[in-house]
Structure formats: structure tokens, C-alpha cells
Amino acid sequence: MQKPSKLEAEARAKLGAAARVRRLARGLSQAEDQERLEQLAKELDAQAIQLEAQAAALRSKAPSTAVPAQGDSTGKSPGKPH
DSSP states (O other), rough: OOOOOHHHHHHHHHHHHHHHHHHHHHHOHHHHHHHHHHHHHHHHHHHHHHHHHHHHHHHHHSSSOOSSSOTTTOOOOTSSSS
């Protein structure tokens, strides 16, 4: 199983690739080539969205690592006699 941070990094890479493909497409003179690259960019965007969703799902399933604001592992509040 991959870590959410790795999935998010892959998603960012795919979004960056999609942006580069779109810039490249604008420089092409053939409409057919532009359309083909635009389709590739859409596929990369879709893959990025899927990776982001997987990362979010993993984060929501991960146990909380937050430290309780008050008390310790005994459940007693600080400042009160133990």
C-alpha cells in the first residue's frame, strides 16, 4: 500500500505533465495533433484526480496521531491530584 504523500506527489506530477502537454498542444499547427494532446492532458488530469482521491481515502482511514489537548494516558487532567 502506498503512502498518501507519495500518491499526492504522483498526482502533482501528473497535473504538471498535463499542463506541459497543453502548452505543447498550443504550439502545434495541426488541429488533429492538438486534439490528441488535449485528450492526453485530460487523461492525465483524470489520473491525478484518482490518485488524490486514493490519498484522501488513505488519510481518512489512518489512525489519528494527534496528541490530546489535556490529560495524559491515564485520562486525568493536569493540575489535579492523581
